[in-house]
Amino acid sequence: MWLGYKICLFWVSFVMGETIEEYFDFVLPLVKEAGKSLLTAADYEVETKQEIYDLVTVYDRKIEDVLIKNIKKKWPHHKFIGEEESEVNGISELTDTPTWIIDPIDGTANFVRNMKFSGVSVGLVINKVQMMGIVYNPFLEECFTAIKGKGAFLNGEEIKTNGQKDIQKSIFNYELSLARNPKYYELYMYRLKYLMKEILGIRSYGSSVMGLCYVANGRLDAYQCDGLYPWDAAAGVLIVREAGGYVCDSNGGEFHLMNPNFLATSTKELSDQFMAIERTADEERENASNKNIKFSP
Numbered sequence: 373m374w375l376g377y378k379i380c381l382f383w384v385s386f387v388m389g390e391t392i393e394e395y396f397d398f399v400l401p402l403v404k405e406a407g408k409s410l411l412t413a414a415d416y417e418v419e420t421k422q423e424i425y426d427l428v429t430v431y432d433r434k435i436e437d438v439l440i441k442n443i444k445k446k447w448p449h450h451k452f453i454g455e456e457e458s459e460v461n462g463i464s465e466l467t468d469t470p471t472w473i474i475d476p477i478d479g480t481a482n483f484v485r486n487m488k489f490s491g492v493s494v495g496l497v498i499n500k501v502q503m504m505g506i507v508y509n510p511f512l513e514e515c516f517t518a519i520k521g522k523g524a525f526l527n528g529e530e531i532k533t534n535g536q537k538d539i540q541k542s543i544f545n546y547e548l549s550l551a552r553n554p555k556y557y558e559l560y561m562y563r564l565k566y567l568m569k570e571i572l573g574i575r576s577y578g579s580s581v582m583g584l585c586y587v588a589n590g591r592l593d594a595y596q597c598d599g600l601y602p603w604d605a606a607a608g609v610l611i612v613r614e615a616g617g618y619v620c621d622s623n624g625g626e627f628h629l630m631n632p633n634f635l636a637t638s639t640k641e642l643s644d645q646f647m648a649i650e651r652t653a654d655e656e657r658e659n660a661s662n663k664n665i666k667f668s669p
């Protein structure tokens with residue numbers, strides 16, 4: 373019985389292990405090839421989606437189509453959640469079936485302005501667990517990868533977060549474009565009022581997948597972003613965790629891939645410091661809103 377159980381476990385891990393690596397080996401070259409097509413991109417039109425900062429080009433659609441088509445041909449029963457496809461069909465529910473979650477170009481606004489901070493992101497979720505992530509920035513020739521339980525890598529070299537535990541020494545990437553939205557404006561303004569006195573420096577890079585990877589390899593200490601979609605986090609959150617970093621929901625709770633907002637930090641200790649300060653800021657905002665006081669700097 374025990375032996376049977378062990379053999380069964382071994383078999384499961386063997387088959388799963390083999391399969392994940394097989395998925396990885398098949399998809400990595402596809403992602404790289406798709407990403408490289410951006411290096412020669414020219415004369416494309418830029419459209420604006422629902423939000424004014426949400427842009428799309430023909431390359432977003434092309435890359436997503438190529439990735440989905442090729443993976444589907446190899447594994448016809450797999451499912452897909454792609455940014456551009458979801459724009460048309462809505463985001464499908466996550467099931468236990470292997471599901472590829474694709475952001476063809478994250479940081480499109482950077483891409484169209486020739487700022488080299490954007491990337492192709494592909495995550496694989498099986499049984500609702502994030503199992504694999506690939507984020508490729510063709511402009512800097514940097515490919516971040518992770519397989520669950522096997523560590524995180526940049527161009528094949530293992531990476532770790534920088535282990536920062538002190539908010540006063542931390543460089544914080546805070547995605548602030550959402551502050552345009554009245555729903556978020558006061559939230560951000562109150563939090564910044566408190567955070568700016570504590571942190572060492574602030575950035576707002578405009579690509580969630582790259583922001584996560586920069587925490588993973590220790591360039592950033594912390595990264596926070598709200599109002600996200602699964603494709604913004606499917607690969608990057610796994611990469612941060614496999615690099616030893618900590619990811620929670622932007623409000624301090626558990627991170628949820630299908631309703632993602634996050635704070636990603638080098639360590640849990642750093643996360644706790646950010647969260648304590650943000651709780652105070654949120655409380656002041658709450659108090660002000662109860663008294664109908666608008667934020668004024």
Ligand SMILES: *[C@@H]1O[C@H](CO)[C@@H](O)[C@H](O)[C@H]1NC(C)=O
Pocket residue numbers: 652653655656659
């Ligand atoms: C919010 O209001 C409560 C009750 O008046 C007060 O105790 C608390 O200090 C306030 N919080 C902040 C951060 O201003």
